[in-house]
Each structure stands twice: as structure tokens, then as C-alpha cells.
Amino acid sequence: MNLAWTLRRGRRGLKRRTARTLGWVGAFALLGFLLGGARLCAERARTVSAHVGGAVHVIAYLREDMDGARAAALQQLVMRVPGVEKTEFVDSAEALRRLRAATKELATAAGLLESIEAGFLPRSIEITLSPDASFNDDGRRLADRIAAIPGVSEVDSMAAGVMRLRALAGLLRSLGWALLGLALITGGVVLGIALGRDRRERVQRDAVLELLGETRVAIVWPRMLATGAVAVVGALVATGLLYLGFGWVDASLQSLTNAALASQAHAGAGFLSPLDFAIGTLFLVVLGLGLGLLFSPREQLRHA
């Protein structure tokens, strides 16, 4: 059967079985959506985890009368405390610069900050705990110990925020696994439909075409072409749905965790990369081609 006949038969088949074809597109779209969702969750979890690892967990504010040498000695002392990954000394000017940068978008606050002098904000030592530290316990214990050191006026433990971030990362991972599981189940269902519903029709059509002298290649390739095309359309639909929905899902997750740090962690998170899209589409197309090959006739003669 040449291309003209193949296209004609494909067009007629599509017209005759519009609902079934749309069902196939929907199945591939759902599968792509779930896989893409799982990938997005994994990416978000990674971003949040990275933020947890690199975040400032404890801030020790220094008294105004503490001189530079003593502050440096205190920073060295804190570095020797078990569980501390790194420390950073922040002077008044840097603290003000950061405050201005953080409130840059607020027009009213920007006006207020103009009148603040460089030495107004306290100096501080920002402490990052090592990734294997227990943020809740170690952070609080460290805060208590640092608070007792002369020259430290106040200690702010960020443990609660860090814990929320960790919870968010865990939630994203769980969601990702759940979506992946759902994707596998959906794939199984798609395969089941192919095995069951279309089998009789497919076997009958192949038997007729074989009887009339159609070659195996000419029987199989239009079917593979059709299922591959359906898979591509499904992948595009899935990408569109993910693109429209991922912003809303991100906002919901931030709202759910109610963590300021969470929004910072999400700030750099983007949509699926072209590579992700290519791999996902390729997977769906390979699945589609595989379904197209199912129950294809084999070139063998019957003997009597």
C-alpha cells in the first residue's frame, strides 16, 4: 500500500474512530503529565534541598562595643563548634545593603531606609550548619551556647524555617514518587487497553491484508506511524497542561508550607528543560511505536 492509500485509510480511520483516537491522545497526555509532574517535583525537591544545605541556620548579633579583633576571635571559636559548616561575618554596612536589597520592591520602605545610617544595624555572624546536623536540636543547642558568650547580644535560630524547608522537600519527593507510580499504572492501563480492546480488530485487519498480499512492513509501519503521532500529540498536550499548571502548584506548595524560605527556594526554579521535554517525548513515542508493533503479523507460512 503506497503513501496515498495509507494516508487515505488513516484519515478515514481517524474520522470513524474520533472518540477512540482522542482517548488514546488523552491516555498519552495523562502519562506525559504524570511523568512531567514527577520530574518537576524531583527538580523542586532538589532546589529546596540545596537551599536547606546552603542556608544560614543561626545568626549571632554582636554587641556594639565588641571590637573587630574580638569579633574575629568569636568567629574562630564558633567554627570549632561541632556541627558548624561555615561562618560569615556581616558588618553594619553589609547588613544595611542587604536590607535595602530585600526591600527594594517596596516603594514606601525604600523611603524609610534612606534615613538609616550605616552603623545603625548590628554586626552579626551568620552560621551554616553541616548537612548531617540535626537542625532542630543542634541549631537550638548552638544558639544557647553562643548566646552565653560575652559580646553576643542576641541569637536568632532559624531552625523552624529550615525544618519547614526540609518538610517541603520531603513532600515534593513523596509527590514525585506518587506521580511516578501513577504514571506506571497509567502506562499499564494503556497497554491493557491495547491488548484487549483493539486486538480483535487489529488481528482481523491484518489477516485480510495478508490474504490480499500486503507485506508485513506495509501492515506495520502505518500503525506505528499512527501510534507515534498520537504519542507526540499527547506529549504536547501534557507539556501545555504542565506549563499552565506548574505555577499554581508551586504557589500552593509555598502556601501549604507557609515558609518565607520556601519562596526563596522556589525563586530560581524553572519549567522543564528542553532536554526533559525531549526525553519525555521520546519515551512516549517509543511506547507508542511499541504498541504499534503489538500483534503484528510475522512472515511465516502455514503448512498442511
Add this chain to the structure above:
Amino acid sequence: MSSNTDEVLRLEEVTCVRRDKVVLDRVSLSVRAGDWVVIEGARGSGKSLLLSVAAAAIAPRRGAVLIGGRNWMDLQASSVPFVRRNIGYLPAEPVLIEHETALENVVLPLAVRGVPVAAALARAEIELQRMGLQELAHEPVSALSPSERRLVAIARALIGAPVVIVLDEPAGGLDGDDRQLIVEAIGVARAAGAAVLCGSADAAFVSLLQSQGAERLTLAGGRLNGGAPRMVVVEGERDDSVPSPILKEVSEELLDDADIEAVIP
């Protein structure tokens, strides 16, 4: 058995075994272009098996089946479809694509041969008209009665004037008018140069075919009786110098693609 340039189908010492029982025992048969052979036999005599062997659908245990002078069993499995394209075959239980229309089913052999769409559809409509099914051309086969389905299957076997036409119980379940339609349609195919091989257990239908010039053979005990068929000339309609378009243009091209020798006489 002597070779003949008009010979399109030849069975040599064909033996078939089914469930350890010899159904066809060294059967030989020669059919030439324009011949019309009807094989009569009781149920279970092996008619359908013989016809399916002649149609290149089943390979015999022993013997040779030459179509256009070449044993199709010597070909690679991937080349056999190109031989089948030259055979219009109606199995005892016709298989149609249920969800497609009568027209789409009938046009399929021409689609497989790559005949242009418009020309093929026009021929299919003519074939359906010949069978009195023009009103049902666009009905799905699943909506047709058993006799209408059989007529659709016969139209599919006859379309495009294949080199060999093999019909197994073409009149099964059909009434007198429909039988007459079949006989007339076969006559048209013969006029285009086709060799026709029919099988039937229906004595009345066999007699009808005989009255139209068919050679009658009897299959019993695994052997064919009645001698080799002779050339039958359809006066005023057959023109050997002008082969049908399918015979020369399409089939040769397809066989070239398959890298096998032509099965066309």
C-alpha cells in the same frame, strides 16, 4: 505434464496431511489463462485445502505449486505476498474488515497493489454494481447480511482481474439470482484473462457452472478425477494480446520490487 506458455497455475504431486491423515494425495492440476475449473467434492474431501494451496495461503507437505511457472514455496517468506497479489482468493469463510464499508473492503486488493485511489474506487464501485450491491457500498460490512457479505468478498476476489481467481464455495448461502450474478461476474474476469478455480459441494451450482463452460473435476479420497482441464476460449471477449492492466503494469512492478520473477504468463 507438459509445460504451456498459457499455464498460470500448476500443482505437481501436492500432498497435504491433516491430523496424521492424508487429505490430498499427490494431486496434480494445470490451469491456463482463461480456464474455468470447478472442483466438486463432498464435505471434508479436501477442496478447501486444495484451493488454499492453490491460492498460496497454505504450503503443502510435499509437491510443488507453480504460479506463473515458479514454485511459490521456493520463495522467501517476505516475497510470498507479492505472489498473493496476483491471486483473487475467496476462502470458505470469508474474512472482511467488519468496521469498514463494503466499498473499502472491495477496493483493498487494488490499494495493496498501489493502483491510484480514484481509479481503484471507480473499479470497486463497478464491481459492487456487478454484484447488485451499489446501494450498500457505503454501509459498514458489520451491518450486512451473510449473503451480502459473501457477495462483497467475491467482489473483492474478482476486482482488478487477477491472474488466478480461487473461489471456495462462492454460492454458499446465496439464492438463484445471486448465483447468476456470480457466474456473470466470473465470466467478465475470464474475459480479462483470469484463470478461475472454483470449489463447491453444491451439485446444482456445479451444474450451473458446467452449463456456462466450466470444466468439472471431482475430488475424492484425496485424488482429483476428471483429467487436466483444457483451455476454454470465451468467444469474442478474450484478447490475449492485450493483458489486463493489473497483469502487466502493476504486478510486474511489484514483483520487480520484491526481486522475484514475474508470475505473469
